[in-house]
Amino acid sequence: MIRYGASISLDGFTAGPDQSKENPLGVGGMQLHDWLRRLAVWRENHGEEGGVETASTEVLKAAGANLGAYVMGRNMFGGGPGPWGDDPWNGWWGEDPPFHLPVFVVTHHARPPLECEGGTTFTFVTDGPEAAVALAREAAGDRDVLISGGASVGRQCLAAGLVDELQLDLVPVLLGVGERLFDGLPTSIELEQTAVVEGAGVVHLTYRVSSTR
Amino acid sequence: MIRYGASISLDGFTAGPDQSKENPLGVGGMQLHDWLRRLAVWRENHGEEGGVETASTEVLKAAGANLGAYVMGRNMFGGGPGPWGDDPWNGWWGEDPPFHLPVFVVTHHARPPLECEGGTTFTFVTDGPEAAVALAREAAGDRDVLISGGASVGRQCLAAGLVDELQLDLVPVLLGVGERLFDGLPTSIELEQTAVVEGAGVVHLTYRVSSTR
Numbered sequence: 241m242i243r244y245g246a247s248i249s250l251d252g253f254t255a256g257p258d259q260s261k262e263n264p265l266g267v268g269g270m271q272l273h274d275w276l277r278r279l280a281v282w283r284e285n286h287g288e289e290g291g292v293e294t295a296s297t298e299v300l301k302a303a304g305a306n307l308g309a310y311v312m313g314r315n316m317f318g319g320g321p322g323p324w325g326d327d328p329w330n331g332w333w334g335e336d337p338p339f340h341l342p343v344f345v346v347t348h349h350a351r352p353p354l355e356c357e358g359g360t361t362f363t364f365v366t367d368g369p370e371a372a373v374a375l376a377r378e379a380a381g382d383r384d385v386l387i388s389g390g391a392s393v394g395r396q397c398l399a400a401g402l403v404d405e406l407q408l409d410l411v412p413v414l415l416g417v418g419e420r421l422f423d424g425l426p427t428s429i430e431l432e433q434t435a436v437v438e439g440a441g442v443v444h445l446t447y448r449v450s451s452t453r
Numbered sequence: 454m455i456r457y458g459a460s461i462s463l464d465g466f467t468a469g470p471d472q473s474k475e476n477p478l479g480v481g482g483m484q485l486h487d488w489l490r491r492l493a494v495w496r497e498n499h500g501e502e503g504g505v506e507t508a509s510t511e512v513l514k515a516a517g518a519n520l521g522a523y524v525m526g527r528n529m530f531g532g533g534p535g536p537w538g539d540d541p542w543n544g545w546w547g548e549d550p551p552f553h554l555p556v557f558v559v560t561h562h563a564r565p566p567l568e569c570e571g572g573t574t575f576t577f578v579t580d581g582p583e584a585a586v587a588l589a590r591e592a593a594g595d596r597d598v599l600i601s602g603g604a605s606v607g608r609q610c611l612a613a614g615l616v617d618e619l620q621l622d623l624v625p626v627l628l629g630v631g632e633r634l635f636d637g638l639p640t641s642i643e644l645e646q647t648a649v650v651e652g653a654g655v656v657h658l659t660y661r662v663s664s665t666r
Binding site: 250410412413422423426429431438441442443445447 | 463464465481623625626627628629633635636637638639640642644645646649651654655656658660
């Protein structure tokens, strides 16, 4: 199964404007992860102590179960737009990124794969989201592929009919500007609401996706 | 308390494009009310038989409780844009509209108040949403005012800091085009998630609204 997962503002943005090293999720975008950074399970996975257990804990654990590979966009991997240069950006996450699986990064700029500690490998795919999903599906075998963030990649995969399930963490904030996940998508996309979990400052929404095309 | 309530698509629209007599909620917009039209409590209030009871029933009853007046936009009242003419449109709802309270309609075109059966009176307000809310507040006394539909009126009232509570019925459908409730709003608007109820094909979301302006 191919899943798309992202935190999304009530006005439909998965990141604010002007993503940068200082603002990986764009200006104001970190508010989208307030609910996440409070969780003990997230903090442990990111090498931080403390945190709480909420209804979101189980949701996060379930989302991480049965995964075989990730797909993400260039903005989520980071390092700004354009060629990688001589001292390329190696992601936001340090030497041991929290994925522990193959990750396929959709980018316009080729570079060799990047192998990190803990089983995370980043493979850079230059022929589009569909190609990245195909590679991830192969790498994942019987397990799921999670398209993890990036409004642009998510939108392209939805439009191409590649997404079986949508996992949105709806956050009560208005970002006003940024990139919208749902913009210019074919209305032939059909959604079935399959799960709703109320967290603290977040609602976890799951939809089965099909297309009548 | 001033509340804003509307059914909203997952991509943020409270109506589809090209609202008309045939498509009061615009093309595709009736999907926003699928969850509502199934409910026995709604059908009874609209003179129709049958229907079911779901988790949405209580939400609908609670939303209708303690109300003193409504505010709505011209599109929600209907009859197309422009002057009212000699044989003016009297609303979608027939002789006994389901409001049974004073309703203040925001419009650019003056006309005398319209008194209907069952206690519904439509007053047409030509000096903007703030004026309509002020009149509704006065008419409602100790009771709440519900700004009931109309992305444009809702957006203007939110921007003006007039809304205390947001009641959104989030429907798993993508309309693609139409008018977005959340568009160009000041990011100084703060939302606190206060209730989440899972219905059948809908999620009922309640937010307390404040502004840091």
